[in-house]
Amino acid sequence: MEKIIFYILSAVILSLSLMSVLSRKLLRSAVYLFGVLTAIAGFYFLIGYHFLGAVQLTVYAGGIVVLIIFSILLTHDIDHQMPTPDWSRVAVAGALCVAGAVMFVQLLQGSLFSRVEAPEQSDLNTVGNTLLNPGGGGYLLPFEVVSILLLAVMIGAIVIAKQRHSVDDSSPEKQAP
Amino acid sequence: MFRAIYEYFKEILLAIRGLINGMRITGKYIAHARKEIITQEYPDNRDTLQMFDRFRGEVVLLHNENNEHRCTGCSACEVACPNGSIEIIWARREDPETGKKKKQIETFVYHLSMCTMCNLCILACPTDAIKMGHDFEHAVFDRSQLTKVLNRPGSKLEKGVEE
Amino acid sequence: MSDQLDLAPATDLLTSQEYFVNMGPQHPSTHGVLRLVLTIDGEIIRKVEPHIGYIHRSIEKMCEKDTYRQIVHLTDRMDYLSCHINNEAVCLAVEQALQIEVPERVKVIRTIIDELTRLASHQLWWGVMGMDLGAITSFLYGFRDREMINDIFEETCGARLTMNYNVPGGLMFDIHPNFQKRTKDFVAHFKTKLPEYDQLLSDNPIFRARTEGIGYMSKEDAVAYGVTGPSGRASGFACDVRKRHPYGMYPQVDFKEVLMTDGDCFARYKARILEMWESLRIIEQLIDNIPEGDFQAPTKQVIKLPKGEFYQRVETARGDFGVYIISDGNKSPYRLKFRSPGFSNLFVLDKVARGSKLADLVAIMSTFDYVMPDIDR
């Protein structure tokens, strides 16, 4: 049963990611990407990493793709189809892809995979304890660094948004009577 | 600083109070929903539905039990009508009793589709032959059905109207 | 006025992010078949172009072939929410031309029904205002109270909406025996319900946020565009015809002209609510003192106006309504012009709505209380 689902999900991911790259309509690409990310979340659920799956859904499928779609809607000419590339370019890109694939398969065959029988349940307590553990094996420092980075990004975004606002907003506010 | 914080919370509490105020009104009405319902169940209450006396639904030509009406065919209503919704077709016919030629209506045509229920025809009628009926269910499937003949077949003028 | 003539070349529009939206002719909040061509940047309105004429019925032209008695009922079909007041305008114009003095009883009844009409119109407006802002329940509450007025009208005048109760020289019939009792009942009922209106909408913080400071119209704009009625008075433009050019019983009754200075949507809203209180006061003063007498002054069956021009103004629920008659001595007017308040109130929309959000436009339109047949005629 799990095998069938695994293959279905793999097929979905493969085909959707191909379509996402090959589609010439911007919004459709984003939608295919949405499908890919959701299907990957499916993988996580399949192997029992529920937390990771949920995070994948919230952050990638529900957050980033929504933002991508949202910003696509804000752009001009979303109806616009991308031009068909030249044959020469397609050929070069195709050749590069094939080369990459060959290399990848080579690497895969060369590496030794240890087979895990039953994946350990990723309990939320484990995740939390590991993430916020200041001691050995903990990730508190990176966690805090990332939060500072995010804070900086947020402040930057606000500053940029504010600047544009003051220049752009020429709408007549309520004049004094 | 503290003033701003105080203002912030005061604003929230005032807003909540305003919202609850509004909800008290709707809450009051749903609590008394059975008593306060204002809508009528229209086609069901047709039997008990009583229109006001002066309600203007359509123009009717009054007939008494002997199938007599009071319209002399003077066309005052036709003139008074702003929309041309009344057409009176009359002829001079011999009165069987006196033998004199007399003006009589043949058909009293009433175009309901053009009528605006302004009541001017009723005011204009010198013999009170027409009045406003209370029927308001005028929907028909064909526009031609809205053109009505108001005098009943075989009806004639009531005696003593013309004097 | 210079900013009204927007002669910016079309390329300007293409480079910025503005786009057009057709609001109407079929749209839930245009209150009829009004079409607004909006130029929108995101959700901010840059320009509003009202397009009218979708229900133009050439009432003014029709009047030219009708007799003066017949003209009255056409005015019902213009501003159907203040039909009685419109009727009265024509009747007053004819009476003024013929120099008929109508009986006192007629004046009192006309004034009472005028105020009832104004109340009914404002009740409907209040309900629709709430509905436009998303509080659909207010619509039904407004209609509940309006229903009582409609019953009064139906009993006395014979119709609920297009009453045609006025005739030149007086009234069509005398009032119904129940009229006084019903009206008093209504006043008593509505005095308990009007505070609820305030409680449901005016106190609501969401409603306040949607209306306060939105759609500001200065007094100068109101005067320049001829915005009359509660909308104009909310900007401080003292334009109440009942006070400036009194007619009917208005000189004798005690009432206040509601004047606000804020000029925003909430002021227009509040002006109408306060006007309802004033209307109730007027009705209360008159309802017990209807003098005995005839309900019609003697008039000829065929009314012919003397040669000349006659103008009569009345205050409808929307503002200053004028009837201008040029007579060549015949039984129908040579030319008849209606000055409808909605028309002027509509074309200030562009001035008022610029720079506000799309959702604000609905609130603004709602507070100007448009009735499309009044504008198109």
Added chain:
Amino acid sequence: MYDFTTLVQSIGNFLHGQFSPGVATALEWTLVILVYLALYAILGLVLVYVERRVCAFFQLRLGPNRVGWAGTAQTVADALKLLLKEPVTVNKADKLLYNLAPFIITLAALTVISLVPFAKGLQAFDINIGLLFIVAVSSLGVVGILLAGWSSNNKYALIGAMRSGAQIVSYELSVGLSLLTMVLLTGTLQLSTIIETQANGWWIFKGHVPAIIAFFLYLTASIAEINRGPFDLPEAESELTAGFHTEYSGLKFAFFFLAEFVNMFTVAAIATTVFLGGWMPFHLGDWAGFNAVMDFVPPILWFFLKVSAVIFLMMWFKWTFPRLRIDQLLKLEWKYLMPLNLMNLVFTAILVYLGWHG
């Protein structure tokens, strides 16, 4: 106390006894899917009827009262009408996305109800990160709305979709934070365990003030997230005619409509689970007799009673308040709900640290 675990297990055992493990699992899944699909449809129909009836009583009307007993079959008739309607597709619409959008929304709504614990043991998908999963999946519906708005090739629909995007992305935070406050108290994300922690009192009672604040913050934010009045801006009829589903008709419109009402149920169900003790009966201190009577009422009834109460509250909100404007909506989130939520969170954390909870 009634327990559905044995019933569910016996069904499972029966299936596994009759068939090979693979087939049994497949059958089990099919059964669950069918049950939930039926539940989805029935919930939608019932809620539409209830909404119309309740709104009518708020507005001094009678509401649907002709078809069937007291109008109960009205929504069935409406659903049939929608089924028989011609599916109109807009010219120049992006057909694929146009048809995909209702399904994404339905899928998101359907997935979320699979986590709702109706009674002890009556839950399809009880994972240890239940709340997180709900927040995750409910954020997917917005993709459907965005696609619907864009692919309709209609400016009103597009404005509706844009509003919806901004609205849902920002209100997700408040929903998450208010639930997080409760997670601090309960100490778990698993829905069934959350209910277990409330055996000695619902969180809204024993969670002190923070729980009550969190309850109302959650209710506000989640009403906004499911685009329900007074936050129904994406489909604000007086401004955008019907917003993002302006161009949808027939069955596809019905999908949007159903999803909206099922989302309403989900929100109420989660509020019930987290704040009102799920299927736990109402107990009053040491009154053994009273408690016994309360225990007598089946838990599934308790659950639906509480859900209906929350739904009624939501309807009361919708039919009383005017709609907000988009900038006010965002201001409400970022200026009021978010800071309050954060304060509440810190406050709760102190409470938990001091051990004053439960």
